[in-house]
Amino acid sequence: MRKALLAAAALLVAFAPSARAQAPAVPRQGIVCTNGTTFDLTATPGYIETPDGNSVLMWSYALAGGEFQSPGPVLCVNEGDSVTVHLHNDLTEPVSIVFPGQTGVGGSGSSGLLAKEAPAGGDATYTFTASQPGTYVYESGTDPEKQVEMGLYGALIVRPAGHPDYAYDAATRFDPQREYLVLLSDIDPDLHHAVETGAPYHFDQLRNRYFAINGRQFPDTLQDNGVSWLPAQPYGSLIRVKPYNATGNPLPALIRMANVGTVNHPFHPHGNHIKEVAQDGRPLRTPGGGDASSEHFAETIGSGQTQDYLFSWTDQDSWNPGSNPFPASVASPDYRNLTFKDGNTWSSGSAYLGSKGTLPVGTVSQNICGEWYFPWHSHALNEFTNYDAGFGGMATLLRVDPPGGCTAVAGTASILAGTLNSGTATALAAADTAYYKVNSTVSGTRTADWYGGFTGVPRGSTGLAVTYTGRNSIAALPTTLWIWKWSTSTWVQMGAATGVGTSDVTSTRTPPSPQSDYIGTGANAGKVRVRVLTTGTTTNFVTQGNLLKLTYDAP
Amino acid sequence: MRRTMVLILIAVGLTLPASPASAADVSIDLCASAGTLTLPGPVTANIWGFALAGSGGSCAGVTPSVPGPVLSVDQGDTVSIAVHNTLTTPVSLEVPGLSLGQGAGISAPAGGAATATFTASAPGTYLYQGTERQVPMGLYGALIVRPPTAGQAYGSATTAYDREALLVLSAIDPAFNASPATADLYHYAPKFWLINGKAYPDTDLVHGVAPGTKVLLRYLNAGFDNTSMRLLGAYERVLARDAHPLANPFDATAETIPAGGTEDALVTIPATGTRFPVYNRQLHKTMLTFIEVP
Numbered sequence: 067m068r069k070a071l072l073a074a075a076a077l078l079v080a081f082a083p084s085a086r087a088q089a090p091a092v093p094r095q096g097i098v099c100t101n102g103t104t105f106d107l108t109a110t111p112g113y114i115e116t117p118d119g120n121s122v123l124m125w126s127y128a129l130a131g132g133e134f135q136s137p138g139p140v141l142c143v144n145e146g147d148s149v150t151v152h153l154h155n156d157l158t159e160p161v162s163i164v165f166p167g168q169t170g171v172g173g174s175g176s177s178g179l180l181a182k183e184a185p186a187g188g189d190a191t192y193t194f195t196a197s198q199p200g201t202y203v204y205e206s207g208t209d210p211e212k213q214v215e216m217g218l219y220g221a222l223i224v225r226p227a228g229h230p231d232y233a234y235d236a237a238t239r240f241d242p243q244r245e246y247l248v249l250l251s252d253i254d255p256d257l258h259h260a261v262e263t264g265a266p267y268h269f270d271q272l273r274n275r276y277f278a279i280n281g282r283q284f285p286d287t288l289q290d291n292g293v294s295w296l297p298a299q300p301y302g303s304l305i306r307v308k309p310y311n312a313t314g315n316p317l318p319a320l321i322r323m324a325n326v327g328t329v330n331h332p333f334h335p336h337g338n339h340i341k342e343v344a345q346d347g348r349p350l351r352t353p354g355g356g357d358a359s360s361e362h363f364a365e366t367i368g369s370g371q372t373q374d375y376l377f378s379w380t381d382q383d384s385w386n387p388g389s390n391p392f393p394a395s396v397a398s399p400d401y402r403n404l405t406f407k408d409g410n411t412w413s414s415g416s417a418y419l420g421s422k423g424t425l426p427v428g429t430v431s432q433n434i435c436g437e438w439y440f441p442w443h444s445h446a447l448n449e450f451t452n453y454d455a456g457f458g459g460m461a462t463l464l465r466v467d468p469p470g471g472c473t474a475v476a477g478t479a480s481i482l483a484g485t486l487n488s489g490t491a492t493a494l495a496a497a498d499t500a501y502y503k504v505n506s507t508v509s510g511t512r513t514a515d516w517y518g519g520f521t522g523v524p525r526g527s528t529g530l531a532v533t534y535t536g537r538n539s540i541a542a543l544p545t546t547l548w549i550w551k552w553s554t555s556t557w558v559q560m561g562a563a564t565g566v567g568t569s570d571v572t573s574t575r576t577p578p579s580p581q582s583d584y585i586g587t588g589a590n591a592g593k594v595r596v597r598v599l600t601t602g603t604t605t606n607f608v609t610q611g612n613l614l615k616l617t618y619d620a621p
Numbered sequence: 622m623r624r625t626m627v628l629i630l631i632a633v634g635l636t637l638p639a640s641p642a643s644a645a646d647v648s649i650d651l652c653a654s655a656g657t658l659t660l661p662g663p664v665t666a667n668i669w670g671f672a673l674a675g676s677g678g679s680c681a682g683v684t685p686s687v688p689g690p691v692l693s694v695d696q697g698d699t700v701s702i703a704v705h706n707t708l709t710t711p712v713s714l715e716v717p718g719l720s721l722g723q724g725a726g727i728s729a730p731a732g733g734a735a736t737a738t739f740t741a742s743a744p745g746t747y748l749y750q751g752t753e754r755q756v757p758m759g760l761y762g763a764l765i766v767r768p769p770t771a772g773q774a775y776g777s778a779t780t781a782y783d784r785e786a787l788l789v790l791s792a793i794d795p796a797f798n799a800s801p802a803t804a805d806l807y808h809y810a811p812k813f814w815l816i817n818g819k820a821y822p823d824t825d826l827v828h829g830v831a832p833g834t835k836v837l838l839r840y841l842n843a844g845f846d847n848t849s850m851r852l853l854g855a856y857e858r859v860l861a862r863d864a865h866p867l868a869n870p871f872d873a874t875a876e877t878i879p880a881g882g883t884e885d886a887l888v889t890i891p892a893t894g895t896r897f898p899v900y901n902r903q904l905h906k907t908m909l910t911f912i913e914v915p
């Protein structure tokens with residue numbers, strides 16, 4: 067899907083470089099904006115895949131020249147833009163687009179009940195000025211009981227002029243790296259099958275069986291944007307945050323929620339309250355212009371409605387194995403709290419954020435490094451299913467990453483030059499009194515050269531950083547840190563040498579880009595190796611490693 | 622002072638603000654009678670509806686309607702509503718949100734009559750209705766209590782309007798209405814979705830507006846489910862729910878009116894656009910009307 071989108075963008079750019087919609091560089095998670103002021107959409111049929119193995123005929127708006135996708139592309143414009151949407155109709159009946167929340171929508175096409183229409187095989191155009199920022203939907207205004215049910219909908223985002231990091235105003239500033247769309251929809255596959263086979267379409271027999279967020283059903287909702295095995299459903303909805311911190315992480319995430327389904331959905335975000343700041347693209351204010359936002363742990367979002375939420379996750383307990391241990395008198399969080407299906411769990415098994423505990427035998431852990439997960443889902447439990455089989459449907463997960471990212475400590479140690487003095491890799495797990503000691507070589511320029519091995523680093527991790535704490539038996543010796551580059555089977559030096567003497571010195575290093583070169587694949591999947599090289603004297607010495615740690619942001 | 626009630630013809634669907642009046646005794650005589658409603662198809666559904674009684678409370682020759690007649694009184698009025706029941710089953714009258722002082726409601730026995738007397742203590746948009754199976758049969762209507770200041774929905778000047786339109790939302794399942802006493806509610810499945818008792822294209826348009834006109838939409842949900850109404854091309858400022866003004870009115874384009882609830886929303890007609898659809902966003906397409914310029 068990602069390739070197809072980029073190809074479409076290239077085509078559009080070649081056609082009219084100035085204003086046509088730009089397909090985005092797709093982030094793994096978070097909102098995927100199609101930016102522009104002029105958009106070419108095609109109403110077209112296609113199929114989505116559901117987690118239970120079904121495939122369902124949908125109608126949707128696709129970027130002209132691009133692949134079918136459900137929902138339609140997220141159209142992102144700026145406040146004040148003159149927006150033009152061209153609609154070409156590849157369906158066999160007239161189709162249209164309405165833009166709730168926009169005033170003065172003009173354009174051309176054949177006249178229809180709610181909007182100008184594109185006849186079968188024909189075109190229509192819509193123009194409007196995006197006069198106010200907000201989260202909006204666009205959807206069919208033609209025979210809605212069939213066409214909206216069939217999937218003709220998408221989201222429209224209007225960003226405040228000059229402030230893409232505001233939802234509306236300074237009070238709604240958010241972390242642009244944490245902007246999420248949560249577009250709710252529901253599907254009656256029998257009605258879609260009727261359209262597919264030309265059977266009579268009885269909307270009054272509606273019975274929804276599939277419930278989606280951003281066009282996918284749980285657990286597909288957790289997959290990255292643009293995964294190859296969901297070619298028609300490019301948008302994931304895993305919500306990721308780090309704990310609120312007044313200095314390090316002060317800004318909230320922005321959750322842009324919209325309901326394009328046929329029924330109201332009671333949405334239940336676990337973890338912390340969410341703060342509703344706007345509805346239908348208008349901020350909630352007091353008559354005097356003050357803040358009228360409100361906090362919720364459950365909120366019904368009506369059919370056709372949009373709601374914007376700011377979300378910060380605060381660690382209320384801050385359990386820490388050293389300074390604030392989890393009370394021994396209280397049962398630890400139980401893995402069964404988060405077992406969804408087939409023995410799979412996202413639980414870390416630990417009360418400490420960023421630590422992994424022991425999970426029962428037979429449990430398949432989806433946990434990377436002790437991050438926490440909370441379900442965000444429709445509390446209408448029939449909607450928490452895929453064709454009545456739970457859990458599924460209108461659900462995703464909130465993922466709270468450890469504040470410093472994922473942390474791994476060296477689990478193995480191997481000597482390249484020198485001999486083992488004492489200790490094992492276990493000594494490298496913490497800066498404490500235990501050391502992993504390596505004797506230098508004993509002739510010529512003395513050298514102690516060894517590396518620590520890390521495992522379980524997911525492919526696609528970023529922000530790799532190495533921390534080494536150690537000392538030597540004699541005064542300051544130049545010490546360099548290296549990382550193994552799997553693609554060339556060579557060591558790559560990270561930064562300049564540090565002089566390390568007889569007391570502990572801590573060095574932090576980041577490897578040069580691209581960091582994917584340093585995470586093993588195939589038989590070495592998830593492996594990272596970091597080398598500590600101490601040399602430059604003709605006196606025998608002992609290198610004493612205390613801590614060898616890797617931090618990274620998991621994908 | 623004794624006045625007769627002010628009747629708004631719902632066929633018009635839109636009125637100018639009424640003039641204020643001081644508190645008075647208001648007497649209203651309603652008939653609860655059986656009739657029919659012609660729906661698209663055409664389908665003729667059996668209904669029970671309220672109608673204004675003739676002189677002396679006579680129900681001879683009256684035609685019940687769905688919804689019933691719009692009742693409009695002034696805040697502070699002492700209101701007496703007599704229900705003359707021509708049906709062969711008892712009929713109740715309730716006005717959720719107003720204290721009738723006689724329990725939840727009154728009940729007129731088959732062929733008999735009962736009177737509810739209450740004070741219209743607070744302004745707002747209220748449903749008056751029967752109970753249980755009487756409601757899907759059509760025994761409901763709008764009661765408007767007007768504040769002392771003419772042209773306002775409530776006491777605050779921010780609720781001033783130029784025009785008002787009632788949108789009584791409901792649904793009808795002709796199969797249920799064919800045998801209301803015995804129909805299995807498990808199979809209740811409406812086929813017709815109505816505004817003021819009519820399905821599009823027969824619904825009443827809201828005319829007589831121009832850019833800047835403030836149109837008060839009084840939504841009343843007499844149907845069986847929570848109903849989301851979409852407005853296109855304009856915003857509505859939600860002023861009140863269930864006849865209670867909101868501390869923080871807000872702007873919306875898709876509002877859910879709970880079953881049994883009412884909502885007041887003010888649409889200021891924008892400078893551009895001449896036709897503003899108001900429709901059921903849950904895709905029941907006959908629940909549709911338009912606000913139109915002029």
Ligand SMILES: [Cu+2]
Pocket residue numbers: 334335336441443445
């Ligand atoms: Cu829940």
